[in-house]
Amino acid sequence: MLQVNDYPISVRFDPEVGIFSPCIETIERRVSDLRKVFYDHQAVQSILNSGDRLIYEVRTYPFITNKSDMTLGVTRIFPGKVGDEYHMTKGHIHERDDQPEIYYCVYGCGYLLMDTLNGQFRVEPLESGVIVHIPPMWAHRVVNTGNGLLVFVACFHVPAGHDYSLIERQGFTQIVVESYGKPTLIPNKKR
Ligand code: PAN
Ligand code: ZN
Secondary structure (H helix, E strand, O other): OOOOOOOOOOOOEEEOOOOOEEEEEEEEEEHHOOOOOOHHHHHHHHHHHOOOOOOEEEHHHHOOOOOOEEEEEEEEEEEEOOOOOOOOOOEEEEEEOOOOOEEEEEOEEEEEEEEEEEOOOEEEEEEOEEEEEOOEEEEEEEEEEEOOEEEEEEEEEEEHOOOHHHHHHHHOEEEEEEEEEEEEEEEEEOO
16 A cells, blocks of 8 residues: 655655665566567577576656655666667556656667557657656657666656556567667567
8 A cells, every 4th residue: 555645755866876765666677577578589588598687677656645646767777689679668558548757868878669549659869868748648668779777767647557468469660679780760560
């Protein structure tokens, strides 16, 4: 049960590492958690044969008052690729159709991919200082194309809910792979 607290609360964010504390929950996502999400299943299997490496971590703090429910989330995506596809978040759409979100990229470089259910697609390049508003009913995923950590802060409401099933089945309109040494967006063959 999340604790209700009607008083102001602050946490401290360490920009050197991209971690704030105190936090309420930390979620780790490894290659095995994204096995259906990366397109190259052979590459997934060969990584899993030699260990299940961490792709990203999410730290959250749901600020619950008697009248509101705002969550702070900070995601750290480690650099790397699975096959030629860059490390990325699973990606989801919010369950409720009236729930937007704000992402603030603290550092790193990559892309925020966004899709609607009726086939619209947008890409926002991410680097230190970029803030993006994700409107309701736009699925979202962040891809880290850099050599270091990509860290972003998110703000969303707890009841927004996270639906992963659609993205796990069909992915986003485009995927981000390394081609001739450069991050490149190409059509997703599942779509
Ligand atoms: C973010 C994401 C976080 C991890 O806090 O939940 O970056 O991505 P996945 O949830 O797709 O694994 C957010 O968008 N919250 O709504
Ligand atoms: Zn979200």
